[in-house]
Amino acid sequence: MTHDQTQPRDQARQGFDRTSGCGGLTTKDVGREVSLAGWVHRRRDHGGLIFIDLRDRSGLVQLVFNPAKNPEAHRAADGLRSEFVVAARGKVILRDPAQVNPKLPTGEVEVLPSVVEVLNESLTPPIYVAETADTPPVDEPTRLHYRYLDLRRPRMQRNISLRHQVTMAVRTFLDRHGFLEIETPMLTRSTPEGARDYLVPSRVNPGRFYALPQSPQLFKQLLMVSGFERYFQVVRCFRDEDLRADRQPEFTQIDVEMSFVEQEDVLRLMEDLVAEVYEKALGRRLTRPFPRMTWHQAMADYGSDKPDLRLGMKFVDLTEAVRGSGFRVFAEAVAAGGQVKAVVAPGAASFSRKDIDGLGEFVKTHGAKGLAWMAFEAAPAGGGPAGGDQLAEVRSPIAKFFPPEALADLRARLGAGPGDLALFVADQPAVVAAALGALRLELGRRLDLIDRTADRFLWVTDFPMFEFSQEEDRWVAMHHPFTAIRDGDLPLLKSDPGAVRAKAYDLVQNGVELGGGSIRIHRRDVQERVFDALGLTPEEAREKFGFLLEAFEYGTPPHGGIAFGLDRMVMLMAGAETIRDVIAFPKTTSASDLLTGAPSTVSPRQLAELGLAPSRSE
């Protein structure tokens, strides 16, 4: 608000204070004298008449320059080019009915400027800001390098604005429900569990490091100990791991924690939150309540802890049916304690041998050793008197291992009709889940079986508390080590850690993990037992988490919470393919920022001050 009044530009702008946004002008404004300012979106020069589409954040409006009516303004318009910054004052007039543009919200009116001023010129932009269906999409490195131009595109303006709507709706909802937004440190302590930390050297404490938070997990729990009862934060989190389309090194969480709640309270309230956000930001009503599924069920039926329910193709478990079968691959997998499961791809019996071999290669990248298949060919049209349901034949390299009645039994279990293709994976349960789960999604894409208009939410509950890490040769927390254990599973902690279920839950939307949380341990003795199960000695536990254990001795209320991935949530709402499209300044998959050039080298002096010496430099 405190612009420097001595700036020459401000002087030049005298008399150009904007009266309205371009995109909001309607027939109600006809006759008004308006002052607009914005960017030249497009220029159409008819020799005589010049049309300029003037764009600001609110949208577009057409300016018309008529040399006969206002030669001076027309001359000024002659020099305008794409992305010039312009102020214009003129009268809003009604368009002739024949000249109305129904594609524009402002298409019934136009502005007849009397004065135009170029506030700034622009080079020819390397990005098509005024993109249309036939301007080629600009590739991502260019977009990231000129991000400020990329963000001018209407599509990106919508995404970023949607993101704002979402965070506003979140804050409004949580405020109304008694949550306090409390900031937590960005320079904090490195913790051993979980992702790799981003480290920040301490100048005043040479040789020591802060870590940027992977999440404010411990702080929000401490805030519960402090008695704030309901906390939230829209907070940046950092994880130094390899990136994906939906993973950035820094990302934003909607972080929530509540005291005196059980799992059910959290799920209900958070479901209300998500529903309200959708309603406010997109005007869309969600189907409630969200369905729920245990982790075991999700893994058994979809091979994933975040199943995409827009797609059918549940797994069919054939382990018992093929036990001792003549097909040794199946029989041996079952004998070794493995499983045989299948998915049925509707209408895919027409896949060529080459297509199917390609699918075989695909499952191999997900750990399977191979892919068995049976194509149930449809009988030719108008075939026998039995009608179209008749199978012409079963095309399959493995059919010969099954007698006709076994084949019929398999087909019945698969529920495969004519024209369907069944694909089998036989292996240990984890491999079957990974391979068949990935295959299911791949087939859904290839066969276009995913309903893109649907939003399928799902709560996944009862996650295992631990999973075994081959790499570290010990049990590690699947969620995090502060997660409470389901009532009754506590005795299993020592005897069978793999069977212990946690009070942990994820919210999944369309196969994307939107958020996850848990009820936390609030007693020191229980927390110590979990650390013990994780292989942390009491000394290590005290060294790493002493402050938490200590806090737990001063009256910690039962508490729990959740954190949503804001970037992913907005991505799905915006229909974007990657969270990079809903983050103003994202990084590449190698975690660099193409706009600023970060990360960069620093001067030897900076390093010396920090007491650092690079062991390797480029």
Place this chain on the structure above:
RNA sequence: GGAGACGUGGUGUAGCUGGUCUAACAUAUGUGCCUGUCACGCACAAGAUCGCGGGUUCGAAUCCCGUCGUCUCCGCCA
């Protein structure tokens, strides 16, 4: 750490079974013409030595090796 795809005028692609490729198309840009367009139209022009380095060859955008960058996936991450 691993696998794959891509890198050619400002932008996006084609060319890539080696030779009239003296690099094509679209779009953007410039100039001229055009008074109702809105993806304006028409004409003309300018603009790339094909990411970078090396090799094979009489000859490389094209083949090979290396390297850099971007993207997708596995591992990793919740």
